[in-house]
Amino acid sequence: MAVRRDSAVGEQSPDGTKKTAKAAHPAPVERTSGVAKKATAPTKRASATSKKAAPAKKAAHAATKAPAKKAAVTKKAAVAKKAAPVKSTTKKAAPTEAPAVTPGRNESRTALVRRARRINRELAEIYPYAHPELDFENPFQLVLATVLSAQTTDLRVNQTTPTLFAKYPTPEDLAAANPEEVEEILRPCGFFRAKTKSVIGLSKALRDDFGGEVPGRLEDLVKLPGVGRKTAFVVLGNAFGRPGITVDTHFQRLVRRWQWTDEKEPDKIEAAIGLLFPKSDWTDLSHHVIWHGRRICHARKPACGACPIAPLCPAYGEGETDPEKAKKLLKYEKGGFPGQRLKPPQAYLDAGGLPAPPLGAPVPSASAADQA
Numbered sequence: 001m002a003v004r005r006d007s008a009v010g011e012q013s014p015d016g017t018k019k020t021a022k023a024a025h026p027a028p029v030e031r032t033s034g035v036a037k038k039a040t041a042p043t044k045r046a047s048a049t050s051k052k053a054a055p056a057k058k059a060a061h062a063a064t065k066a067p068a069k070k071a072a073v074t075k076k077a078a079v080a081k082k083a084a085p086v087k088s089t090t091k092k093a094a095p096t097e098a099p100a101v102t103p104g105r106n107e108s109r110t111a112l113v114r115r116a117r118r119i120n121r122e123l124a125e126i127y128p129y130a131h132p133e134l135d136f137e138n139p140f141q142l143v144l145a146t147v148l149s150a151q152t153t154d155l156r157v158n159q160t161t162p163t164l165f166a167k168y169p170t171p172e173d174l175a176a177a178n179p180e181e182v183e184e185i186l187r188p189c190g191f192f193r194a195k196t197k198s199v200i201g202l203s204k205a206l207r208d209d210f211g212g213e214v215p216g217r218l219e220d221l222v223k224l225p226g227v228g229r230k231t232a233f234v235v236l237g238n239a240f241g242r243p244g245i246t247v248d249t250h251f252q253r254l255v256r257r258w259q260w261t262d263e264k265e266p267d268k269i270e271a272a273i274g275l276l277f278p279k280s281d282w283t284d285l286s287h288h289v290i291w292h293g294r295r296i297c298h299a300r301k302p303a304c305g306a307c308p309i310a311p312l313c314p315a316y317g318e319g320e321t322d323p324e325k326a327k328k329l330l331k332y333e334k335g336g337f338p339g340q341r342l343k344p345p346q347a348y349l350d351a352g353g354l355p356a357p358p359l360g361a362p363v364p365s366a367s368a369a370d371q372a
């Protein structure tokens with residue numbers, strides 16, 4: 001994955017030296033179909049709110065320091081200003097009341113909204129095939145898979161559920177199941193006794209209270225055993241097309257790194273982030289953020305040097321900034337490895353993504369995956 005550098009966008013100190021926080025920010029990035037490309041010119045945090053606006057700011061700044069070039073620079077600034085994406089950032093302004101949101105340092109509320117939405121737009125380009133990473137074919141399968149995904153990977157759930165779904169295709173089937181047989185099936189998911197209780201209890205509730213159908217309303221879903229708001233929003237967003245923000249561990253970590261909010265409770269994070277985006281963006285936003293957390297912005301070693309949104313990130317430098325070392329930290333399709341779904345959507349396969357191996361099968365190496 002080649003890295004293209006774009007020095008035209010970053011911002012420098014008057015003396016031309018890098019402005020640094022933890023480390024110098026790279027400039028915004030151009031990308032093709034693979035992992036995004038990264039540039040090296042340093043970028044000031046506040047300037048990252050608009051890729052197109054940055055040159056204007058830089059030009060205006062240069063004008064004050066170099067009067068001889070004032071006319072030319074002013075002209076350049078005016079052109080850049082004209083090109084700034086005013087419509088896209090102001091059209092859907094977030095609600096003005098947002099007590100739960102703490103803007104990034106030296107960042108206005110408006111700048112935060114613009115930066116947050118720009119990050120989401122960039123992520124949409126990086127992961128145009130983003131989707132829920134649990135295999136499912138109907139709402140019942142999705143709610144079961146989501147409950148099973150607690151404390152384990154989606155990959156492990158996807159490797160386990162084919163047997164479960166084949167043997168117990170409906171809530172009535174699973175409600176009447178022998179718990180010991182279900183435990184055997186769920187053993188690879190970990191916490192298999194507790195999870196067996198959950199899925200059988202959930203199936204009984206669906207059978208007895210909802211006519212054997214998964215309800216499509218938040219207030220009903222959260223009444224089901226083992227279903228909290230996070231699970232409910234996954235189901236609403238992906239099985240019913242109703243917008244929801246999924247605040248999982250990746251989402252929590254990334255929105256804090258991006259200084260979108262300082263809230264720590266999932267419900268408060270959900271409310272705070274919901275004010276930054278139109279409701280129609282919520283489900284895709286959740287996928288984008290979670291995908292980025294799984295592939296690039298890892299908990300312990302974020303791959304900052306290979307991160308396409310580094311210029312927009314106040315936490316740039318928290319992870320590896322060397323581009324070559326950072327590339328080795330990339331996961332799933334960004335690192336040339338299989339994904340988590342055994343049956344991924346066609347768009348993922350079309351983009352070069354690989355299906356996950358079934359339970360017990362060896363995971364192909366990066367080099368093998370690259371050749372596939």
Ligand code: SF4
Binds near residue numbers: 257308309315
């Ligand atoms: S990897 Fe994470 S912390 Fe590093 S620049 Fe990207 S988003 Fe920021």
